[in-house]
Amino acid sequence: MLVSLKEIRKYVDLNDISDQEIANRLTFAGIEVEEIKTLANATNLVIGKIIKCDPVEGSNHLHTCKVDIKSEILDIVCGAPNARVGLNVIVAKVGAKLPKGEIKKGSLLGHESNGMLCALNELGVEEKYLKKEQIEGIEELPDDAPIGSTDVLNYLGLDDTILDLKLLANRSDCNGLFNVAREIAALFKRKLNLPHYEDNANYIDEDFKVSSETSLCDSFLVRIFKDIEIKDSPKWLKEVLRSEGIRSINNIVDIGNYVMLLTGQPVHMYDLDKLLAHNLIVKDNLNDEVVALDDNSYSIENGDLVVT
CATH class of the missing domain: 3.30.56.10 (Phenylalanyl-tRNA Synthetase; Chain B, domain 1)
Structure with a gap:
């Protein structure tokens, strides 16, 4: 764990x-x-904003970017497809030490580059915790990211x-x-300060059956609630999940995983409208292939607990 x-x-x-x-x-x-x-393992980082982004003549993917890091404007050549004006970014300055080496001043197709715009995996974050667009492009920071801050790993929750x-x-x-x-x-004989949560969910009283056909699961409980908006998770929740080895999906799935991390109690979220019946059964005698939320295919073998 x-x-x-x-x-x-x-x-x-x-x-x-x-x-x-x-x-x-x-x-x-x-x-x-x-x-x-x-x-993560990286030094000499700063948060910047791209204020100018022009394609490099003779290249189908490179851009010359002017990046405001508050103390100065840096010229950086970047090959990420999502580089654009107005984007807040992670800047590795010349001399920065990243897992794959030190950033040095360079030149690409005649354009000087004084640093690198970074994706999270370039800071040492394992790719399995990132979405496809995070791996293929530079990390897109929120609009309120503190331009000029050098405490980047702390801001990203990677410290x-x-x-x-x-x-x-x-x-x-x-x-x-x-x-x-x-x-x-x-x-360590220290005081424990666990949070207290109020249950303010808007539950629905609706017929729904749950049962178990295996002795390996003697309890399976369901709560139904409504007026839920599925959206991207807040920054703090993504950071907690990433630190625990879980990739963010959306706010609903992530909340279930967060509760599991805190309590050790497995939690799964279902979309009531997409269930074929208001009936869930726990079994352990199936042999099948399923595609999970991470888009990977997994084999189910006899003895595996499955909710159907």
Whole structure:
């Protein structure tokens, strides 16, 4: 299980304790930390805005961009298809050290380039956590991104340390961040501050049947609610999911995954209008192929829990 220490520190004051010490204490307590890793690894970054973007003569994809980083205007040649005027971007200045090397001043087709406009994978973020357009183009920052800020990894939520936990069957309680935070609070004798949530959802009273045909699932609960707008998730939610190894889909799917991360309780969202019947059955005796939300195909074998 991946655990974001940035998330854990929201619930336990650990500012005076190093990441390594947290990992050591968990391991000694029987929760083995297999790996300690960072989300990104990059230096000398700044947030900028493209104020001019012209195609390079003789190239079918390069553009010369003038990028405002508040302290100066940089000339940068960029080959991303989404480079355009008005876009807020991540700029790796000359001398920046990225996972694949150091950024140096260069020249492309006679045009000087003083840096690079970056995609998240170029900062070290694994591509499996990104959408196709994020991999093929530079990262598009929100309109209110702080131009000139050099604390870029913090702004992106990438200034984080991730613990990869090996959980044995007797510690399945730590499949949720709340319980990992509870464990760490106990180990360091620190106060635990978990949030309290009010249930203000607009539920529907409607006939809906759920059942299980396997002893592997003795409880399956459904709640129906309405007046939901499906849209892109807010920046903070995308960052939390990415830190835990989950790619953002949309606000509804992401909320379900977020609740699962916090509590360890699997949650799935269904579109009531797209269900063939108001009836869900849990089975473990199917053999089939399915296409999941990540657009990949998976084999279902006898013994796999499936909701049909």
